[in-house]
Amino acid sequence: MAITDGGNLGVVPAPAMQASPSNFINFIDGSTGWEQQYLPDLMEKEVERYGKRTVSGFLAQVGAEEASSADAVVWSEQGRLHLSYDGAVTNAGVFTVASSGTHAIRLGATVLLSDNVDTVIPCYVSAIASDQTTATLLPYEAATVGAVSGFGTSDDSGTNTASLFVYGSEFNKGTNGMGLGGGTNDFQSVEPSFKSFRSKMLILKDTYRVSGSDASQIGWVEVSGEEGQNGYLWYLKANGDTMARFGDYCEMALLESKIAAGSGAIGGSDLGDGNSGTEGLFAAITDRGHTSTGITGVNAATDLAEFDAMLAKFDKQGAIEENMMFVNRATALAMDDMLASMNSYGAGGTSYGVFNNSEDMALNLGFSGFRRGSYDFYKTDWKYLNDGSLRGGLTYNDVRGVVIPAGTSSVYDEQLGKNMKRPFLHLRYRASQTESRKLKTWVTDSVGAATSDLDAMTINYLSERCLVVQGGNNFMLLN
Numbered sequence: 001m002a003i004t005d006g007g008n009l010g011v012v013p014a015p016a017m018q019a020s021p022s023n024f025i026n027f028i029d030g031s032t033g034w035e036q037q038y039l040p041d042l043m044e045k046e047v048e049r050y051g052k053r054t055v056s057g058f059l060a061q062v063g064a065e066e067a068s069s070a071d072a073v074v075w076s077e078q079g080r081l082h083l084s085y086d087g088a089v090t091n092a093g094v095f096t097v098a099s100s101g102t103h104a105i106r107l108g109a110t111v112l113l114s115d116n117v118d119t120v121i122p123c124y125v126s127a128i129a130s131d132q133t134t135a136t137l138l139p140y141e142a143a144t145v146g147a148v149s150g151f152g153t154s155d156d157s158g159t160n161t162a163s164l165f166v167y168g169s170e171f172n173k174g175t176n177g178m179g180l181g182g183g184t185n186d187f188q189s190v191e192p193s194f195k196s197f198r199s200k201m202l203i204l205k206d207t208y209r210v211s212g213s214d215a216s217q218i219g220w221v222e223v224s225g226e227e228g229q230n231g232y233l234w235y236l237k238a239n240g241d242t243m244a245r246f247g248d249y250c251e252m253a254l255l256e257s258k259i260a261a262g263s264g265a266i267g268g269s270d271l272g273d274g275n276s277g278t279e280g281l282f283a284a285i286t287d288r289g290h291t292s293t294g295i296t297g298v299n300a301a302t303d304l305a306e307f308d309a310m311l312a313k314f315d316k317q318g319a320i321e322e323n324m325m326f327v328n329r330a331t332a333l334a335m336d337d338m339l340a341s342m343n344s345y346g347a348g349g350t351s352y353g354v355f356n357n358s359e360d361m362a363l364n365l366g367f368s369g370f371r372r373g374s375y376d377f378y379k380t381d382w383k384y385l386n387d388g389s390l391r392g393g394l395t396y397n398d399v400r401g402v403v404i405p406a407g408t409s410s411v412y413d414e415q416l417g418k419n420m421k422r423p424f425l426h427l428r429y430r431a432s433q434t435e436s437r438k439l440k441t442w443v444t445d446s447v448g449a450a451t452s453d454l455d456a457m458t459i460n461y462l463s464e465r466c467l468v469v470q471g472g473n474n475f476m477l478l479n
Helices: 058-062 233-254 281-288 300-315 329-341
Strands: 064-068 072-078 085-090 094-095 109-114 121-130 134-139 161-171 194-200 202-212 218-224 230-233 288-293 320-325 367-373 375-381 401-405 410-413 419-420 425-430 439-445 456-469 474-479
Touching: 058 161, 058 233, 072 425, 072 456, 109 134, 194 456, 202 233, 233 281, 233 456, 281 401, 281 474, 288 300, 300 329, 300 367, 300 375, 300 474, 320 329, 329 375
Parallel strands: 064 425, 288 474, 320 375
Antiparallel strands: 072 194, 085 094, 085 161, 094 134, 109 121, 109 161, 121 134, 202 456, 218 230, 320 401, 367 375, 401 474, 410 419, 425 456, 439 456
16 A cells, blocks of 8 residues: 655654745735745725715705605696786787797786887787687787888787786777687686606616625625725625615616607606606606706806806796705816905915915815805706716717705795795605615515515615605706
8 A cells, every 4th residue: 555645745744944935925916826935014994096986865855755555746836926928019019928838818808018138018908719719919109010110010910929928908988898809708807827747666676695605705805885884794895885885876777867758668658557657857857947058167257257147047937045065176177266266366376365465374275165146056066067987978968957946945925025835855765664666775585685586685676755845946057
């Protein structure tokens, strides 16, 4: 019988007391031995080189959160109190509502008619069509609209772009009351109008799985993360990152989503079952709010002119006094430069703001807010627009910020002389007395649970939510 020793038995002692390739740990990548005799200085703590990597928190700052037990949220918004219309007017004074619409102008009303260029004239409504699509206007200062100096003479064929609003009425003695005209429609009142909106719940899901063996394996790197995970179990790191990423998805989905329209590849165009999308913040502002396409950063005059245009637009809407601006870095710096240039002593960049700078104090070159007219604007850098892995990393990013009425902001009532509270932005999530789907997580399989014989731990994430943008006419998207 023969006995053969293994090639790596290692029973031969070293001839002297010295470091040898056989008795020290190797930290060289790819090596299979223990050839490195010198132990490196291990920096076991993982370096957080990107700082806080999550972008969620925006909706929590500016919106309210409420539970809902339905597939969709439906709400209505008031129409305007006064009557105004866009359309076209002939030289004979026949005004037609744009896009073949109907109107609520009544016989005997007085209106202010504008050619949208340089002429405005008061007119009397002398006739209403039976289908309520046209109204005949008699100007107070001439025989016909076309005869008014500067109004309507450029198009003798009869169509001139125009707009009007009702400012009163006039009747002779002993006449009947105000009517819509057209026979059977006479003497009807103007009913208040409202618009109904709907937002569909969006279901989001994610999953993380780790094998039972890896869940019990200790690493030499100490993990850290936004979800508070720490220790030497690497699956804690991956699980925490998955949860943080899912939280960001829950917020970004409510910013970027759109309702599917004419897309056979995705789903129906309604808000029923299927992958039909939902209305995100950007889509809601684009559809029901305002979009500013000014170029911030060219010069102070241009920037200030853009804000003045925004003020004029807000004056026509709810006139919300306090507004939050969430902008990217370039826009934030341009606003700082604009505000600094308004200081007559700031030509050299040494006297920003209302404080006195000294040579021993840090120079503050930034502004957190300002007041223009009767409006307050509070500026905040929005990480979502600056992050290199999100919109900040796009070669072309069509959003540079949003202007949002501050929280449950207020509308100033001119008659009462005070602000009236009114909610705007809401996050709705699906919930009942027994189930909350705001941010749901559960563990399945055999590690950490006992739901199957799979040697793994599966962590599931789910959320069902939607965004409700009320009073979208008070929001502005900066493109």
